[in-house]
Amino acid sequence: MLIFVGLGLYDLDDISIKGLRAIEQADTIFLESYTSILMGANPDLMRELYKKPIIILKRQDVEQYPEPILTAAKSGNVVFLTGGDPMVSTTHADLRIRAKEQDIQTKIIHGSSIVSAVCGLSGLQNYRFGKSCSIPYPAKNWFPKTPLDTILSNIQQNLHTTVYLDIQENRFMTVHEGIDLLEKLMEGSSDTIPLYVGIARAGSDNPIVAAGSSTQLKHIDFGPPLHILVIPGTLHEIEEEYLKIFAGYEP
Known part of the structure; x- marks a missing residue:
């Protein structure tokens, strides 16, 4: 069996009791380390708490070479740990499909997710969010405009946008860096983003x-990672009041 277990948002206290029980009964434990990271914990603390070995997986281990995961799940109980909720990432959905194609039983134990946390922390209503996007660190000859296109399209439809900021092995994109990159993408155009x-x-x-x-926002010290950006559409009066009280918003 392959059991997808969400670790939640920040530290080892976020996991559900169901998730802990699955870990206790697991023969093999994998930890996916590329879509999200618990900044209040680390693999060594997990090994100490769970009293079991944990195999760390990078993106290619899941997307290109998942055979060790699937092979282990054919003969025993495998727990696949992820930050947040397991099925927010399409790469995990693909792994579950592959397991099903090989007649491997699967199960999902959900965890708290940034998708819902964004709504709770910002007060922006969940049904008013459009398509989300991600801002990657630019590479040589590669600086995609897709994130800006998504944001502007949502603004035109009066929808909010969740903007995921790049997570890499040795660096985590900050709110300030995300805003700077969006402003660079808007250079030379009449496009504007009035509120972040x-x-x-x-x-x-x-x-x-x-x-x-x-x-x-460039004058705000957001401190250590992980960071995330939200670009609101036109605010409902309750959303505006919430941002005033809990986010220091001054229209």
């Missing part, structure tokens, strides 16, 4: 949430 919401360390005891213009 920056969120840092969702799920921790002291998350930071701040709303304002790009200039205003």
Whole structure:
């Protein structure tokens, strides 16, 4: 059996009791380390708590070479740990499909997700979100405009946009870096983004949430990762009031 277990948002206390029971009964435990990371924990702390070995997986291990995961799941109980909720990432859905094609039984134990945490922390209503997007760090001769296109399309439809910021092995994109990259993409055009919401360390005891213009947010110290951006559409009066109270928004 292959059991997908969500670890939640920030530290080892976020996992569900169901998830802990699955780990206790697991023969093999894998930890996916590329879509999200628990900044309040690390693999060594997990091994100490769970008292079991944990195999760390990179993107290629899941997307290109999943055979060790599937082989282990054919003969024993395999737990596949992910930050947040397991099925927010399409790469995990693909792994579940592959398991099904090989007659491997699967199960999902959900965890708290940034998808819902963004709504709770910002007060932006969940049914008003459009398509989300990700901002990657630019590479040589590669600086995709797709994130900006998604944001502007949502704004035109009066929808909010969740903007995921790049996570790499040795660096984590900040709110400030995300805003800077969007502004570079808008250079030479009449496009504007009037309001940003920056969120840092969702799920921790002291998350930071701040709303304002790009200039205003550049003066906010969001502190350590993980960070995420939200670009709102036109605010409902309750959303505006919530941002004023909990995110320092000054229209």
